[in-house]
Amino acid sequence: MKFLVAAALAALALPYAPAQTPCAKTSGTTLTGIVHDTTQAIIPGASLTLDGGPAEASGADGHFRFACVPTGTHQLSIAAQGFATQTLTVKTPHSASLDLILQLQEVETQVDVSGDEATSAANSAASSGPTQTISSSRLQSLADDPDDLLRQLQQLAAAAGGNPSNATISVDGFQDSSKLPPKSSIAYIKVNPDQFSAEYREPPFGGGRVEVYTKPGQPAYHGALFATNGSPWMNARDPFSTSKAAIGKQRYGFELSGPVRKKGSDFTMTLEHRSIDNFAVVNAITLDSNGNQQRTVANVATPQRLWIGTARLDWQLGAKNTFIASYNANVNHLQNVGVGGTALAEAGYDSQQYEHVLRVSNITTASAHLMHEARLSFKWDGETDSPTSTAPQLQVAGAFTGGGATLGPQRIRELAIEYDDDAILTTKKHTLKFGTQLWFYKENQQLTSNFNGTYNFGGGSAPVLDANGNPVPGQTTTITGIEQYRRALLHLPGGTPTAYTNVAGTPNINFNLFQNAWFIQDDYNVGHGVHIAAGLRYYWQNNPTVLSSATPRMGILWSPDKKNRWTLHAHGGLFAGRYGKGDYAEVTRMDGVNRITSTIYNPIYGDPFINSTPIHSIRQFSPHISNLTWGAWNIGGTRVLPYGFNLSVDYYNGRIWNYTRSNNINSPLNDSPYGPRPGPANLNILQMQNSGQGRVNAVFAGIEQHSFKRVQFFFGTVRVNLLDDTDDNEFSTPQSSTSNAGELAYRSNQNVWNIFGNGTFKLPAGIQLSTNFNGGGERHFNITTGFDNNGDGNFNDRPQYAISGQTEVIPTPWGQLVASGGTGVFPRNKGVMPWVFYLDTNLQRAFKLTRNAKAEHQQTLTVNLRTANILNHTNVTAMGGVLASPLFNRPFAADPGRRVEAGLRYNF
Template sequence: MQNKFRRFAVQLAPISLMVIGALQIHAQNAGTVRGSVTDPSAAVIPGATVQLTGGSISRNVKTDGQGKFSITIAPGTYSVRADAPGFTTFMSQTLTVTGGQVTPLDIALQVAAEAVQVQVQDEAVGAVTTDPSQNVGALVLKADDLEFLPDDPDDLQADLQALAGPSAGPNGAQFFVDGFSGGQLPPKSSIREIRINSNPFSSEFDRPGFGRIEILTKPGTDKFHGGGFLNIGDQKFDSRNPFLTQTPPHYSSRMFSFNVGGPLSKKASFMTNFDNRDNSEQSLVNALTLDSSFNTISRNIAFAIPQTNYGISQRLDYQINNSNTIVGRYNFNHSTGVGGVSGFALPSQVSNSSGNSHNVQITETAILGTKAIDETRVQINRRANDQRGSGVLAPVVNVQSSFVDGGSPLLANFTHTSGLEVHNTVTTTLGRHTVKAGGRMRYDDLASNSTSNYNGTYTFTTPNSLSVAAPCLAGIANPTSLDVYRQTQQLLKQGIPMSTILAQGCGPNQFTLNSGIPLASVHQFDTGIFVQDDYRFRPNLTISAGLRYEWQTNISDKRAVAPRIAIAWAPGSKAGKPGKTVIRTGYGIFYDRFSENTYLNTQRYNGSGQLNYNINSTQNPATAALALAAYPAIPSTALLNLQNQAIYKVDPTFLAPGMMQFAISADRSLPGRSSVSVNFVDTRGIHDQRTRNINAFLPGTYDSVLRTGGKRPFAGGDLYSYESTGVYRQRQIVVNASTRFNKHFTMQGYYAYGRVKSNVNGFPSNQYDTSVDYGRAGYDVRHRLNFGGSVGLPLKMSLAPLVTISSAPPFNITTGTDFNGDGIINDRPSFATTASNLKNVKVTQWGTFNAAPLSGETIIPINYGTGFHHITANLRLSRTFGWGERAGSNPNAGG
């Protein structure tokens, strides 16, 4: 399968390069303005002159025989002028050109004798086009469209991910800020435009366009302007958690932001933004613990977790000369927070964190002659994050599905990262070809000091129903992990030694501890080069072909070739009259990175750096009992060394995780400046990354009743290998719709139906037969609905709803025991039969299961349970107050 996948990529590559093989360019990104010029009867006007002017930059072209034109120009705001003999001059001051995007511009000229006002439509709202970046499934938000989004950056990120819809694969949406990856999400007040799911098969990007979010920040202008907001809230406006049984603690939210921008000189402008957030939110603890009399009590706690964050961003725009411009951005962010307390984790697990980040971005754009633009982008970032625990030096006690208490889970951690990212891209227009070529290089340096689990963790689980009867649990029907813990504490109080308690079937069954050298560091370099050709084969047919090659350090694979191809056809289009339907199809291969954080684990837990002890009663129970008998203290080093420690490594045959994606869609223009798109997307993941214990006991050698025997294929203990043997299959049907009925009413949304299966759902339950874990993925949400927009109301008020609805995700059902001795507690029950022991039979809303599967019984599929559906509704009501010069009052503007 691996060789077949590679051969297919190589075979498809020549097709992707069918029209670009002879081009000798390296490096892209600029903006393109494309459209047509017509007369009042909608007939095209050949030979009309179209001119764009901004600052000292001026470009002009003549329309072709079909009245069409295309201008490649640096990003910015331009005035538009169009002339033709016998017609009035058209003028507009408000055209914004975005780097790397195509801006539609259709101009209607009036006959010279008619004294009528001309108009410009900077976007062909509701229209459809064969341009690959103008797919109806893409969502473009700017100006008033941004108003329905939240001001809080965390909420903004969540809502943008919801708007992007179900992205392909398990990694979620990918953000780009001004063309850079991995940047800090800017405050909403500094955002000029957001593009979502645009041009899904472009070879310029390493990941698919479905789920890609591109954010463009505001530049400075030739006039001073500013803005700000203040947001205040407390528990009076906060909904009550239904699981909370007591009065919630104080909750408050304070956010404010302001920005100012304007000219520094005739060639320079600036934009400065400051934002601050001070929130005290609630984290819900819903645990079961014991009182002093060993009775079960419920712990429902709303724990205050204050979070603070402030940031400063500065942008400078400078026009060097008529052909060169440079943009510089600096961002600083500082945050503090409290975490670790939620779910079953009690307040003893609290940790405090703080972080600082610095980010510098420089973009230089050069116009090369009349048909090409070169853009170079450089990003330098530095992040420092620190985390400290409560300081209680005692082991953590984890009673599964009941509570987590005891000592601090960490002492003092810090992570320092430095990164460099360099892009160079060139865009050129050659007749009916628009060609991009370029590359990206990234270097990351990561240093991490981790003291997590240096106090150790004792784990109590549900009793192994296959083992001999546990005397300490006699008389307890269907004992749980909390029952094991209760009996252990009672026997300890009676003075019974821990070794005796373990022999009676109680006590913890696992102890883990990290020790040794806490500091580890890694370096990683990756690069990607690409070439892309958008060929307008006919006025109603565009063929896009591209090829991308990627390479990175820390894995041996150097063959990540990613061809892409897409076709857009407008069957009803005629000369001078665009069609109302566009059919699109595309295919591409995409690759993911092997992350530096994953590689860091292999450097940290390599057997000589940081030591990772895993004492488990299912593996060598006699020696494990000696260490577990130290409970509740930390076992001695001599006892810990009786069992081998866990080691992490990268499989030497590891291949870059890849996916093959096919999509076909139909875009349709509707009356009332509306459009709809129906999309089918088929994605197949190959070489997906997962972790497997390659030194687990060989099948048939381990006695799960006596917990004895067990032969390993290699010397030593557990050996966790990062492999690229995972697969997944995802199919989606997505319906997008949008309308801009008038300036008072806009709405956009989507409905998505999807299915996804995978065998990458955490550790395998059977280390030697991973096929038993192929099933519903954890992110297999069948139905999603999202819509939002803006509705203008009287008195200059506006209403902006944003609603997200999703059906229930699946979850895995496990027994809480380790039947195969692999040290991983993720074994699943079987469907109960008449042969099942009734004491092990569990009746649930999802079925009747046997928690101690017998030979011949069918193990339930992975992620067999179904959770709860999710509904989020946000509603924003706003009122606009204005003063000064009325917008659009320029008497020289023609429309």
């Protein structure tokens, strides 16, 4: 770690080439304006550079802003895809807002000129760090498929140090997470904008943030038709499968854009359909008809049928006012969800999911110093689930999951309303942004989780049997879950299930959730290349009620040289979490009144309620529940190196307190489920508390090159050393309610190391090769016994270290372990998975169909061949964590193998 920091800081001090980018002077003014075309249609994502300095991108409303421009004469360059690059002379101070008009670009100009992103990135060291803006040619290099595109963006967001799966996806400036729109509708993407700004809730380690901004309409009618196909013969056999399945994918759709009226109003719309014929690989240990263990491997069809549609209207209401309305629809039908790995086909379910979003925005430029934006969205989303079987589920620890799904037929419906209102006020030395963010959720959920019941076969102590299946007097042994299940089927001693759980009552859960945040952020230009940022964010919500969430933030940026070839920055601040819909729904689901959750230990298999005493479980919020709090600071820098290379280095450090987790505050005092308890008998009270802790440090380094004509690339790596005792899960429970020993550990399935990058290679004959890759290592998984030795209702007990001379010892990479009766505390998440590595490529060639280079409607045909996981690397996603089970410490599930698809796109 120290070597990485030292090497990175040393690189920042390397000799540098003559600078091109001016630094902020002691005095200056704000330069603002709007970019549009000859029909007054706004142009988002345009790249603007002042005197060849760091690039700024015009927003979704076409507006741009340079915070501090020295008095004098400057050269302003504007570039946007499909338009001719324009350079003009600007004198400052300039009190009025600039009105920039771009002309359509001729085809000849497009052939030999690099994309706008390449030009601006070469002069902007900031774009190579955790904060990135993706547009133009780099955006085109990303995957077309929505799922593949999401994975690539999540991995880029992981540069901030978070778990990729937790990345927030926002669209057109709205804060709430949403589905990705079709790639063809995207103008540009911001990955991890300044997360120390008070405008954002998420800490740098919270998963990262991806902001997607969609395209406005065009001044003339333009469109495209596209189709892609991936046939079974093109794709590789999936890992752990013994035979190749009929894997395929087809996508097709169109996009259309044009004017609504002659000037100042336009529209754009897209529609696409995707059919995926994927297969889940079952890789489990089951029993044959004679009760012998056998490996069961099967390809189970998991088809998906997805429709995505968008429509957007932009209306210029006046010289200072723009109205934007958009509608997004996402409807997906999935079959055999939950199948794969040790989960058999009978444990799956079908799911019909949808999301419809209506968004409206109004942007008002009151003056050259004040801009106001109001945004309102309505989102209707939900799903309907249908299980393959409603039989009780069978969970045989470390072997297989069968029976039925854990849910019955259920419906989930949600209405989400978001309102954002913010303003930007600029003065000579200050840029002040302030606003409010309001969310309202109306939930109508029919949750049938575990209404059909679940048998758990975790193994444990059992009598030794002779050849005839009779117990040997006075002899016991520890058996696995699958041996316990075998004995249950044959009605042999030791065949009693470990436990049976179920839920009874009404499945209907209805509630409303309010969330609101206020923020204010100021950027102060001190002069001499120094900028100071300070902000404050306050958050509150109901269900549960949280009021004490005021989080200040502060940052400083310094460019030591007048040419701005390198910068140093430091940030610090507090961050607060929030309790989501799922948290309140789960606590309500297990309220113990409308729904009764029961656990029966050692039940009769097939008739668990006979001669049994159920243990009930409820969930509740602590009476003094508060918000979790992060404290984080960061130092780093960017450096423009010779020959157009840009280096970025950052170091993060953070502390977490008031972290939320659950604890059984009514655990039995003698480790027996039916023993005495502090409170009511035979009742587990799982209370959500602020008892969790955590700490983190991370190092990021990235380098990019976008000035070469034929080759452009970005490469980055981050090492995240994050430990906590909650596993980033409010419902996570320690193995013991009375001890926290061994709980502080790495999070489950989160990489310690992440590497990522992309490259574009311009080959002869107009062929272009694009690559995107990411890898991760040191993902951890938990080692458990499958037992509930302390009777607290949580089957997460970990093994112990064996005592010298002890029997039934299991040799492991971490030493000699036993399920019980040993010594010491075995740490949580001690297991480590293999590295994963994904390399995706796209090879394409565009053919011009229009001979007249000045024709208004240029026509092109683009042919491409795209691959995912081209190296066919086995990317393991799950390993056996149950001690002594058949799959212990063995991988049994992985992401798909190589996928190949060919595509055609006709633009007109």
